[in-house]
Amino acid sequence: GDDDHEGEFGASSGGAFHEGEVAFDEVAQEADDDRDTISLVVVGHVDAGKSTLNGHLLYALGYVDQKVMHRNERDSKVMGKASFAFAWLMDGNSDERERGVTIDVGVNTFATEHRRIQLLDAPGHKDFVPNMISGAAQADAAVLVIDGSTGEFESGFHAGGQTIEHTVLVRSLGVQQLIVAVNKMDNVGYSQERFDEIKKEVGAFVKRAGYRAEDVSFVPVSGFKGENLLERKEEALNKWYCGPTLVELIDRLHPPVRAVDQSMRMVVGDVFKTQGLGLCVAGKLDAGAVRVGDSLVCRPGDVEAVVRSVDKHGKRRRHARAGDSVTLALNGDREELDNVRVGNVLCCPRNPIPMVCSFLAQILTFDIAVPLTIGFQGVMYWQSVNEPVVLNRLLCLVDKQSGEISRKRPRAIGSSSTAIVQVTCQRAVCLERFADYKQLGRFTLREGGSSVAA
Template sequence: MNDDYSDYSDNEEFHEDALHNEEYDALYAVLPEAKKALSSYNPNIPEIEIKEALYYHYFEIKPALEDLRAKFPKKKAKAKAKFNRPSPDDFVLEAQKQAFEKDMKMLSIDDAVEKKSGISTSRAIETKPFVKIDLNKELAEYVQPHMCFVVIGHVDAGKSTLMGRILYDTGTVDGKTINKLVREAEKSGKGSFALAWLLDQTAEERLRGITIDICSTSFKTEKMSFTAIDAPGHKDFIPQMISGVSQANIAVLVVDSIKGKFEAGFVMDGQTKEHTLLAKSLGLEQVCIAINKLDKEEWSQSRYEDIKAQLTLFFTSSEVGFSEQNLHFIPISGLTGVNVVMRDVCGKSTPELAWYKGPTLIELLEHINAQEGTTTTLGELLAEECNIFANEIAEILPSELHVQGKVSLGVVQAGETVRIHPTGDCLQVQSLSVHGKSEPVAVRGQNIQLKFKTNQLKNKSIDDLAVGDLILNLESSVRLVRSFEACITTFHMNKPLLVGTPFVLFRNNASVSARISKIILIKDSKRKKMHLVSNQRAVVEIEINQDRPLPVSEFSKNKALGRIVLRKEGVTIAAGTIKSVNDVN
């Protein structure tokens, strides 16, 4: 067998971080086109499968698509495309129906701008909410205690099993459901995976025993309600993990305490470090560290303290930057449930854990939320511009579009007309739901689903929409850019980051190809350089390498839209904040 081909075989998995520079660049050069070609065929094909097919066929799109179509059935739902294809003709025809002659003169100017920039400049009529509601009353409901947390950590640390245990012990799922999953898991020879299968529901996830995409679920305790996001731990699915972190207020890091397993996830370049680094870079300040599977170590206090000491040293280092008071450690067993929701399970105490006097995991989360909670006034909410990050887009019926996302700022009501950036489509919210329940209004911090009419889209199709798009007020000040100035900090890199070298840039759950076009300043360096090395702080100009502009904001004005993460060759190489933006022109 050819030595170059031996790195990829039927018995080996595709690993993005093992690609050479040329392979990595070639992959991301053809990936958008491949995803676009599959968008109307099957929107649920995992990105890792597309990457693997492209790699196997030496980045040739046609044979890769043939393999994927043979492997995956065609689905009715349409996928999210990564490129905007505006239709000025449709825009003009629609405008002619209602516009006055004066407006038509303005339209000719707007149409020229649209053709040049690739974005819509359509003006929409503002609509009022369907139902007049008492916002003060709704606000009272909003300020009821609620927390959204993301579960992160190295693959096989027990994240999905822990979430399954929480859902069962809080009564969110019943014993009948668990018994069914136990039987299914045992038939597959994976009996201990039953709880994890509550979250890992696809055939591929169950076969491989890993989470591939994020999964969101809700549960309640007597004191408050929670939204929990189970993020993938495998290094091939870091983009999905970033999407999960961008929706949360706090991170629950699950680490495997078994000797050898913890070291593999933390010391030996596992995902524990990168997940923690990403959580901090994306704005999470509080981390609850669940030291899992400690029952397999006889509930050893010395093992617990050793892991705690190593993690604390890393988390509080200058590279990561967490405050020690924001780190919360707790010993648990996700499989048996000890110290998760209840201290004791089935009325049986755990004498070996007598040394631990702290709260259970759920009690800890309730306590953190009580400390972090602040009262928001109605005036403050209404003064905020509405920002909603699109996490999932689907055409349920030919005439009906559903968008799931998180309200980052402000308020949205059913009946209002909103604008989607960067396409510029203006849509009326037909209905909205919060945690699966129909509501007249949704506010900052809530994960919601919005329903729109597809025929209100300029192109009558969802093909131009993508995960990471923003839903905004009609008069939002959020800018569309193809370049901006940013303050970044580089992490450990195996080689320098050169001006012009492509990388993947993440802004919350949006990802685009980008490059540094100019190094403006390197802190503590008097000489001008054309490259950055590990652990440097610099001011740089970043350029987006695609026609579709990116909605962002200066960090000083909007923290959620002003944070960025840079990844290359499957590794996080830098993070930072946006200092200033250059509008699309």
């Protein structure tokens, strides 16, 4: 259903301030940037040009060192992939460069006039949809990149392409604002007819997928040429398009109301150690606030820790709140801290995230070939965690329009159906009630390499 947001500013998760543990943190604190932070995931069919578009955008905004760009241009030519120079700004590991596809979610940050953006470059290949899900689960908004080249849009949008799956998954994971970037317009001479054709077909689809018309924008671009990212230079495009650039559309995105009044929650996105700080965890604060000196618990495992420092936008802070992407240095028992893993949840010890082995869920099935029945075995993807699950009970089907029960104890759940089911895991997992923490109460079901429900 549609998200209903509520919340006022509230207290942090608490915890004592231990001066000795944070003595090194006595540094000048720069004033917080008052621009809202938005996590923006970029999705689309493989080879739609997502990484090239993202890389060129960062370069045009001045976030790429000229030496790095020259090195990428040189190395990409050596490998016979000269057109990948901008993409390599996002695809840094050797496997991604060798295969020419994004595998992991690349994370970068940049600022526009009114927004701070955390840019999540998600993989487009069907083999890496689970990685895309972990990126989309962190997102407040999305850019759907579509290859406008003749024949390429059709292959990505039809015949098993990832455009449809990505669009539906992103919406089911709570993203409501969507920018559709029709890319590679230089390949079709910046044709208005081609842009309008794609806009009409995709516009009808995203409406059926649950997006509101006022939350969807379309923009013609060329990621490789850099056209209409920050400015327009091509006369062929200027003849008919006078709308906003991609950056202008990003700057207009609305930040969602943050759950700052709830108990602190942060899903761990990265774990690393530094010589000066020891164990550090990075992630997005999903709810509440965190301050230097706060006591936290990490689940599963109930590892206790104290926040030694808070780093936001590359600068040391005393605190952070819901919506911020942060790095926290933690103090605690070294052996216990070694058990902290990506996908764990840092939370307030007085109100930790529940651990469950079985739960009821309202699911929406996608376009599935085989109906779901009791005993269905699949994999649940929650944030960056995946767990084998079984559907033990099918309680009822729900009417999409009224929300009323339409049939009790159905024998099967077909395509595009809403149902309430009982899900059982092999081991206890972190999960919130949707009514309490919307983003932490969403998950996706996949089976045999395909997404079946959310």
